[in-house]
Amino acid sequence: MNGTREPCAPRGAADFCLSCVLTGALIVAAVAGSFAYLGIDFPALFSVGAAADMGRFAASFFPPDLDPGFLRKTAWGALQTFAVALLGTLLAAAAGLLLALPAAGRHGAGAARLSRFVLNLLRSVPELVWATLMVLAAGLGPFAGVLALALHTTGVLGRLFAEAIENAPPQPEQSLLETGCGGVPAFVYGTLPLVWPQSVAYGLYRLEMNIRMAAVLGFVGAGGLGQMLYFHLSIFQQAQAATVLIVMFVLVLAVDALSDRLRAWMGRN
Amino acid sequence: MGFELEGVGLTHGNGFRALQRISLRLDRGERVAVIGPSGAGKTSLIRLLGTALRPSEGRLDVLGANPWRLSAGALRRLRARIGTIHQSPPIPPRLRVVTAIHAGRLGRWPAWKGLLSLLYPVDIAGAQAALARFDLADRLFERCDRLSGGQLQRVGIARVLYQQPDLILADEPVSALDPALADAALGELVAESGRRGASLFASLHAVDLALKWFPRVIGLRGGEVVFDLPTARVTESMLRELYAAEGGVLPMQARDAAPGAAADREADAKVVRLDTCRGR
Amino acid sequence: MNASAQALPPPDRDPDARARLGWTMLALVLLWPLLVLAEFRPWALFDAGNLRVMGSFLGGFLPPATSTEFLGYLLEATLETMAIATAGIALALLLAVPLSILCTRALAVSQIGPGPGRLGGNALRAAGRAVLTFLRAIPEIVWALMFVRVLGLGPAAGVLALAITYGGMLGKVYTEILESTDTRPARAILEAGGGRFAALAYGLLPNAAQELTSYTVYRWECAVRASVIMGFVGAGGLGQLMDQSMKMLNGGEAATILFVFLVLVLFADALSATLRRALA
Numbered sequence: 092m093n094g095t096r097e098p099c100a101p102r103g104a105a106d107f108c109l110s111c112v113l114t115g116a117l118i119v120a121a122v123a124g125s126f127a128y129l130g131i132d133f134p135a136l137f138s139v140g141a142a143a144d145m146g147r148f149a150a151s152f153f154p155p156d157l158d159p160g161f162l163r164k165t166a167w168g169a170l171q172t173f174a175v176a177l178l179g180t181l182l183a184a185a186a187g188l189l190l191a192l193p194a195a196g197r198h199g200a201g202a203a204r205l206s207r208f209v210l211n212l213l214r215s216v217p218e219l220v221w222a223t224l225m226v227l228a229a230g231l232g233p234f235a236g237v238l239a240l241a242l243h244t245t246g247v248l249g250r251l252f253a254e255a256i257e258n259a260p261p262q263p264e265q266s267l268l269e270t271g272c273g274g275v276p277a278f279v280y281g282t283l284p285l286v287w288p289q290s291v292a293y294g295l296y297r298l299e300m301n302i303r304m305a306a307v308l309g310f311v312g313a314g315g316l317g318q319m320l321y322f323h324l325s326i327f328q329q330a331q332a333a334t335v336l337i338v339m340f341v342l343v344l345a346v347d348a349l350s351d352r353l354r355a356w357m358g359r360n
Numbered sequence: 361m362g363f364e365l366e367g368v369g370l371t372h373g374n375g376f377r378a379l380q381r382i383s384l385r386l387d388r389g390e391r392v393a394v395i396g397p398s399g400a401g402k403t404s405l406i407r408l409l410g411t412a413l414r415p416s417e418g419r420l421d422v423l424g425a426n427p428w429r430l431s432a433g434a435l436r437r438l439r440a441r442i443g444t445i446h447q448s449p450p451i452p453p454r455l456r457v458v459t460a461i462h463a464g465r466l467g468r469w470p471a472w473k474g475l476l477s478l479l480y481p482v483d484i485a486g487a488q489a490a491l492a493r494f495d496l497a498d499r500l501f502e503r504c505d506r507l508s509g510g511q512l513q514r515v516g517i518a519r520v521l522y523q524q525p526d527l528i529l530a531d532e533p534v535s536a537l538d539p540a541l542a543d544a545a546l547g548e549l550v551a552e553s554g555r556r557g558a559s560l561f562a563s564l565h566a567v568d569l570a571l572k573w574f575p576r577v578i579g580l581r582g583g584e585v586v587f588d589l590p591t592a593r594v595t596e597s598m599l600r601e602l603y604a605a606e607g608g609v610l611p612m613q614a615r616d617a618a619p620g621a622a623a624d625r626e627a628d629a630k631v632v633r634l635d636t637c638r639g640r
Numbered sequence: 641m642n643a644s645a646q647a648l649p650p651p652d653r654d655p656d657a658r659a660r661l662g663w664t665m666l667a668l669v670l671l672w673p674l675l676v677l678a679e680f681r682p683w684a685l686f687d688a689g690n691l692r693v694m695g696s697f698l699g700g701f702l703p704p705a706t707s708t709e710f711l712g713y714l715l716e717a718t719l720e721t722m723a724i725a726t727a728g729i730a731l732a733l734l735l736a737v738p739l740s741i742l743c744t745r746a747l748a749v750s751q752i753g754p755g756p757g758r759l760g761g762n763a764l765r766a767a768g769r770a771v772l773t774f775l776r777a778i779p780e781i782v783w784a785l786m787f788v789r790v791l792g793l794g795p796a797a798g799v800l801a802l803a804i805t806y807g808g809m810l811g812k813v814y815t816e817i818l819e820s821t822d823t824r825p826a827r828a829i830l831e832a833g834g835g836r837f838a839a840l841a842y843g844l845l846p847n848a849a850q851e852l853t854s855y856t857v858y859r860w861e862c863a864v865r866a867s868v869i870m871g872f873v874g875a876g877g878l879g880q881l882m883d884q885s886m887k888m889l890n891g892g893e894a895a896t897i898l899f900v901f902l903v904l905v906l907f908a909d910a911l912s913a914t915l916r917r918a919l920a
Contacts, residue, residue, distance in 0.1 A: 121726055122727065125726040126727050126730075128720070129796075131727075131795065145790060148786075174673075174678040178678050223883070227693055227889075233678045233679050234680060234681055237678050320785070321785065336782070339778075
């Protein structure tokens with residue numbers, strides 16, 4: 092063979108990438124350093140005693156408590172978690188749309204910068220942190236969870252909506268403005284129908300994420316299945332906790348399936 | 361009074377001079393067609409008259425006012441009196457035909473009425489009447505993406521007629537229609553102009569339609585007016601010179617109808633009524 | 641077109657109106673119990689007691705806590721958070737790599753042909769995928785909560801929780817990446833009788849390595865955020881610090897920690913982007 096190589100041949104072992112090796116070495120050092128810093132006592136962690144402890148702990152989850160009274164309470168908690176997720180997402184969709192209009196530049200560059208900043212701030216703070224703040228503002232209970240999800244999700248959906256609005260063709264809205272239409276009706280008749288299917292899809296996707304978050308927000312006092320799980324684990328009632336975990340799993344699966352069906356139906360129409 | 365331009369020029373943002381030294385006048389109720397090769401500036405002229413673009417130089421008066429000296433409210437009211445038929449109707453595909461038609465009057469309706477109409481259409485009879493003139497009344501509640509190109513273009517025209525403007529601007533309004541439908545649609549436009557005394561300014565690709573339906577024809581080439589004459593005085597050699605860049609071949613609706621027009625013809629074969637030779 | 645003399649049929653009613661009304665009523669009927677379930681009480685935001693607590697908390701934001709002692713805790717906590725994320729990802733790789741090699745169809749010898757052991761191979765892959773799904777199903781914070789019960793407060797709970805959930809996530813995505821790259825080099829090696837690891841190292845990795853590392857680095861960035869969240873249930877790091885400050889209603893400390901958290905997220909984002917470019 093002469094010395095020419097095919098330009099598209101995958102890199103084999105013969106290639107030597109210095110920066111890759113250096114970066115790899117740095118990463119290995121970082122990993123080792125992390126373990127050292129944390130000082131986790133791995134021998135103790137994976138010792139026979141610890142394994143036996145874990146085993147006992149895991150075993151205490153079975154059988155889960157299936158007493159009808161408790162199942163009723165758990166079902167109520169599941170409904171509450173679902174309500175929190177759904178309301179939070181709906182509020183966020185409305186608020187996100189309101190903020191997306193200035194963020195997409197409909198009211199000038201200054202408003203666009205300000206609204207984008209607000210959306211980024213809302214997005215960057217995790218739901219759980221919002222939840223601890225909302226517990227202070229509105230008291231313990233699921234309402235704090237609704238607010239926390241609404242605040243965080245507004246940031247997420249607002250940004251997605253703003254991008255969709257910016258990418259939509261401007262002609263329909265433009266032509267309505269040229270007939271003397273006001274800004275709001277022009278947007279509703281002109282651009283909204285174009286971004287509607289995509290926006291609903293985003294909303295449903297966020298609902299799937301929010302049902303998982305809503306379950307977890309209960310850990311800081313926002314009601315629902317999360318609060319039940321936290322409570323029962325705190326008083327070492329693993330059997331009850333197991334029931335709650337199972338119901339959480341089923342709820343997430345159900346919402347995922349429902350959201351899938353809705354999106355498929357929308358895709359057909 | 362329709363509109364008046366004096367020495368108007370238009371330079372786009374990228375430096376391209378679309379129009380120069382345009383001086384035109386259209387009286388109330390007058391009907392004019394503008395023809396010319398591609399890139400002549402017909403669309404730019406229409407957009408200028410529709411207050412979508414500002415002239416770079418010259419004086420512009422539309423319906424008795426300089427639109428760019430008006431307050432925001434007065435400009436909105438002026439725009440509600442101008443109806444622009446776009447070559448490609450700017451209608452979101454998912455909208456139903458009835459909503460697309462109603463959008464024509466959003467300039468006149470208060471905001472709440474426009475939003476309420478989305479829940480339940482407020483003027484079904486009016487929308488139906490507008491569509492009936494184009495034999496589309498049975499499509500009232502269908503989604504626009506279920507219509508063919510030609511049907512959608514007719515919906516676009518119906519929307520402007522529903523708006524009842526005092527000045528109708530049409531940018532190649534029948535380009536997607538086959539000759540029979542195009543002829544009929546132009547007839548509707550001209551009839552509307554006559555009935556309500558609205559001025560009609562149409563840019564047309566097909567020279568035969570322009571000569572047939574309009575008493576006055578303007579030739580545009582390279583952004584300048586080449587001629588502005590009553591139709592009777594337009595000669596064949598003037599036309600060939602106008603289209604010299606395209607080999608002197610004059611575009612006709614029959615020859616150059618859009619590809620979808622044939623399918624349209626089949627779709628509407630049962631309903632179209634050939635009513636040729638409607639007078640000027 | 642229609643001559644206007646012909647009478648139009650009476651206007652239709654909107655055929656969609658009834659269905660729309662039905663769905664709207666259903667939504668309203670379902671909304672009420674939802675609001676009750678979620679204990680929707682917007683007026684609670686304006687309750688005097690809550691306002692006072694919130695006011696004093698927010699008031700404490702300025703000045704943010706900057707005592708040297710506190711900044712020392714803050715630095716420790718930040719390093720601890722990053723260490724938890726790094727160690728967690730490292731352990732997750734121990735789970736993800738073998739599982740993905742097991743599950744990926746790109747390295748399935750029995751699929752060639754298909755050959756002997758196909759049923760067993762399929763069963764094994766299905767089992768592997770089920771394991772990956774189970775690992776991913778429970779949010780990491782729930783694992784963290786349970787590990788805190790067994791192991792006590794501290795970073796170990798967070799590291800193990802990350803190892804499990806992110807092991808599942810990384811495993812699933814590695815499987816998909818290996819299957820989506822060009823599998824022909826690997827198949828060629830398998831068909832020539834080479835072992836799985838040879839097929840992986842020489843056939844798949846050269847093409848897939850960049851995407852694999854890119855996703856891993858992205859997951860590390862997510863792990864940093866997740867470590868902070870898990871701190872709220874006692875798994876160490878910035879989250880635990882913030883939880884303590886908030887329980888004591890110390891607005892100044894909470895504000896500083898929140899600020900550091902936002903900076904940390906930005907830093908992790910930048911670091912991840914740099915790493916992904918360096919490894920490209």
